[in-house]
Amino acid sequence: MVDLFVGILLFVAIVIGWLLGKTERKKSVAVEAAGGVGKEYYDGLNLLLNEKQDEAVDLLLKTLDVNGDTFETHIVMGSLYRRRGEVDRSIRIHQDLLARSDLTKAQHAAVKLELARDYLNAGVLDRSERLLKEIAEEDNLNQVRALEYLLTIYEQEREWAPCIEVAEKLINKGKPLQVKMAHYHCELAEQNLKMGDYVQSRRELKKALQVDKYCVRASMVLAELETEANNPKEAVKALRRVLEQDPAFVPDTLPLLLVNYEKLGNMNDLSKYLFECLEKSPAISIVIELSNLVARLEGDQAGTYVLSEYLKKRPSVKGLDRLISLQMERAGGEEKENLAILQAFTQKLIKDKPIYRCTDCGFDGKTLHWKCPTCKTWGSVRPIQGVEGE
Numbered sequence: 443m444v445d446l447f448v449g450i451l452l453f454v455a456i457v458i459g460w461l462l463g464k465t466e467r468k469k470s471v472a473v474e475a476a477g478g479v480g481k482e483y484y485d486g487l488n489l490l491l492n493e494k495q496d497e498a499v500d501l502l503l504k505t506l507d508v509n510g511d512t513f514e515t516h517i518v519m520g521s522l523y524r525r526r527g528e529v530d531r532s533i534r535i536h537q538d539l540l541a542r543s544d545l546t547k548a549q550h551a552a553v554k555l556e557l558a559r560d561y562l563n564a565g566v567l568d569r570s571e572r573l574l575k576e577i578a579e580e581d582n583l584n585q586v587r588a589l590e591y592l593l594t595i596y597e598q599e600r601e602w603a604p605c606i607e608v609a610e611k612l613i614n615k616g617k618p619l620q621v622k623m624a625h626y627h628c629e630l631a632e633q634n635l636k637m638g639d640y641v642q643s644r645r646e647l648k649k650a651l652q653v654d655k656y657c658v659r660a661s662m663v664l665a666e667l668e669t670e671a672n673n674p675k676e677a678v679k680a681l682r683r684v685l686e687q688d689p690a691f692v693p694d695t696l697p698l699l700l701v702n703y704e705k706l707g708n709m710n711d712l713s714k715y716l717f718e719c720l721e722k723s724p725a726i727s728i729v730i731e732l733s734n735l736v737a738r739l740e741g742d743q744a745g746t747y748v749l750s751e752y753l754k755k756r757p758s759v760k761g762l763d764r765l766i767s768l769q770m771e772r773a774g775g776e777e778k779e780n781l782a783i784l785q786a787f788t789q790k791l792i793k794d795k796p797i798y799r800c801t802d803c804g805f806d807g808k809t810l811h812w813k814c815p816t817c818k819t820w821g822s823v824r825p826i827q828g829v830e831g832e
C-alpha cells in the first residue's frame with residue numbers, strides 16, 4: 443500500500459517535471475526533444491511500474507536539471523525520500539538545491555523548510571531549529587509552518603518557555619493554540635512547585651487560566667500547591683472550580699477535597715458540595731465519597747442508602763463493589779462467603795479496566811496524562827464514563 447502511494451506520488455512528480463520542462467525544452471534546440479530527457483523519464487516510469495523504485499528514483503534524479511521548471515519535482519522527490527526513511531538522500535537533494543544561486547526568495551525559503559524537516563526527522567534538532575528560526579524571522583509564506591515545527595522541537599525538548607514564545611506568535615497569527623499554551627504554563631508551574639517556588643508557580647497558573655479558563659490542570663496544580671502551602675481555603679476554592687470547568691474531572695479532585703475539608707473541619711459543606719456535583723456529573727466515585735461521608739455524619743445505614751439508591755438509577759461495577767463491601771461488614775457465615783465470591787469478580791473487572799481514554803486516538807490507561815502519549819494531543823485524555831467506568 444505504501445509502495446503504491448510512493449509510486450503514485452513519483453508518477454505525479456514525473457508528470458509535473460515533464461510538463462514544466464516541456465516549455466524550456468521547446469525553446470532549446472531540438473537535441474533532447476526527440477528522445478533525450480523524455481526517453482529517460484519513460485525509462486524511469488517503466489522501472490516504477492516494474493516496482494524497481496530505487497533505480498527509478500536514481501535515474502530520474504540524474505536526468506533532472508535543477509532549474510525553475512524542475513524545482514517542484516526536486517522538492518517532491520526529496521519529500522518522497524524522507525517519507526521512505528532515507529533522510530540522508532533527501533538532505534543531499536535539499537542541500538544541493540540550497541547551494542544554488544538561481545532560486546527565487548520563495549523557493550529558497552521552501553527548500554530551507556524541507557531541509558529543516560529532514561533534520562527534524564533525522565533527530566538533528568539543533569540544525570533543524572536553526573533553519574526554522576531563520577525562516578520564522580524572514581516573514582514569508584512558510585513562516586507559520588516553520589513556527590509549528592519549532593513548537594514540535596521545543597515540546598520534544600520540554601523547553602516550555604520557548605514553547606510559550608512560539609505559541610504566542612502562532613496565536614497572533616490566528617492559530618487556536620490556547621489549550622496547548624495553558625498546558626505550557628502548567629508545565630512551568632509544576633517545575634516551580636517542585637523547586638518550592640510558590641510565587642512563580644502561582645504566577646504561571648494564573649497565566650494558564652487567563653489563556654484558557656477551562657484549564658482543569660491549572661486548578662488541580664493550584665490546589666496541590668495550596669495544600670502543600672497549608673492554605674486549605676484556597677485549595678478548596680481551586681478544586682471547586684473544576685466543577686465549572688469540566689465536571690468529568692471532579693472525581694480526580696476528591697482526594698485533595700477530603701484532605702482540605704478535613705483541615706477546615708467543615709464536612710457538612712463538603713457533603714452539600716458533593717450533592718451539587720452529582721447533578722452535573724453523576725460519577726460513581728463521587729457517590730462512593732458521598733456515601734462514606736453520609737455514613738460518617740449520619741450513620742452506616744444512611745450511607746448505604748445513598749449508594750444503593752444511586753445504583754438503582756445508574757448501575758456501576760465500582761459502586762456494586764463498594765456496596766458488597768458495606769454488606770460484608772454486617773454479614774456473617776455463608777452469606778459473607780458468597781459476598782466474597784461476588785466481590786472477587788467485581789474487583790477483577792475493576793482491576794482490568796482502564797480509567798482514562800484519549801478522545802482523539804483511543805489510547806487508554808490508568809494514569810491521567812495531560813498530553814496523550816500516543817497522538818501527542820494536549821488535554822484529550824479524559825475519565826471513562828459508563829457502567830465499567832465512572
Ligand SMILES: [Zn+2]
Pocket residue numbers: 800801802803804805814815816817818819822
Ligand atoms: Zn491520543
